[in-house]
Amino acid sequence: MGRVHIMDHPLVRHKIDYIRRKEVGTKEFREMIEEIAMLMCYEATRELKLADVEIETPLCKMTGKELAGRKLAVVPILRAGLGMVEGILKMIPAAKIGHIGLYRDPDTLMPVEYYCKLPSDCDKREVFVVDPMLATGGSSSEALAMLKQKGVKNMTFLCILAAPEGLEKLSKDHPDVDIYAGALDEKLNEHGYIVPGLGDAGDRIFGTK
Numbered sequence: 377m378g379r380v381h382i383m384d385h386p387l388v389r390h391k392i393d394y395i396r397r398k399e400v401g402t403k404e405f406r407e408m409i410e411e412i413a414m415l416m417c418y419e420a421t422r423e424l425k426l427a428d429v430e431i432e433t434p435l436c437k438m439t440g441k442e443l444a445g446r447k448l449a450v451v452p453i454l455r456a457g458l459g460m461v462e463g464i465l466k467m468i469p470a471a472k473i474g475h476i477g478l479y480r481d482p483d484t485l486m487p488v489e490y491y492c493k494l495p496s497d498c499d500k501r502e503v504f505v506v507d508p509m510l511a512t513g514g515s516s517s518e519a520l521a522m523l524k525q526k527g528v529k530n531m532t533f534l535c536i537l538a539a540p541e542g543l544e545k546l547s548k549d550h551p552d553v554d555i556y557a558g559a560l561d562e563k564l565n566e567h568g569y570i571v572p573g574l575g576d577a578g579d580r581i582f583g584t585k
């Protein structure tokens with residue numbers, strides 16, 4: 377069973393609750409999504425493998441450590457996932473980037489695929505799939521299924537806000553994937569929006585409403 381991690385860091389909590397406010401504008405919203413993603417990436421990479429490496433400081437030789445093991449990739453779910461990419465790349469700048477385009481049909485709440493472009497060796501990489509909102513879980517579950525179809529075996533999902541319904545669906549559909557959520561909210565409303573939530577993440581990041 378994949379593990380569910382709800383962040384409990386005061387900086388993450390402060391920043392998430394700050395951007396929930398409806399008066400926060402696009403510039404600030406976008407900047408803070410990036411910062412939250414960076415802090416979450418720090419936590420989600422805690423178990424990356426290290427290997428010994430011989431180095432020489434200005435004073436002496438020593439056995440140091442460097443990242444070893446699988447190479448990394450980041451896959452945002454378009455559009456809103458794009459807002460998390462820069463923050464994650466600040467922590468893991470050598471990661472390759474794939475894109476999965478999905479939008480949620482407003483009537484059925486079902487995900488509709490419109491784009492998929494992945495690094496050619498993504499099946500050999502550790503893949504961080506990112507989307508700020510885990511609501512019904514339809515979009516993220518579909519994205520993970522698309523990646524599995526391409527042979528990806530090692531994935532972690534990062535979202536800023538999760539609803540209990542989405543967490544349950546995602547961990548049931550993909551029990552092998554670890555999930556990191558910045559905060560766990562109360563519920564979904566009748567339109568499938570997370571409550572109390574932060575509204576439509578894509579519209580707030582890109583200023584489209």
Ligand SMILES: O=P(O)(O)OC[C@H]1O[C@H](OP(=O)(O)OP(=O)(O)O)[C@H](O)[C@@H]1O
Nearest residue numbers: 454455456479480511512513514515578
């Ligand atoms: O868990 P779900 O019920 O599937 O809902 C979450 C999805 O909805 C939002 O995307 P949206 O369809 O608004 O597309 P956008 O990112 O282009 O705004 C959000 O960014 C997730 O991808």
Ligand SMILES: O=c1cc[nH]c(=O)[nH]1
Nearest residue numbers: 511569570575576577
């Ligand atoms: O609350 C929600 C649910 C889905 N997508 C969003 O952007 N916000």
Ligand SMILES: [Mg+2]
Nearest residue numbers: 576577578579
């Ligand atoms: Mg949206």
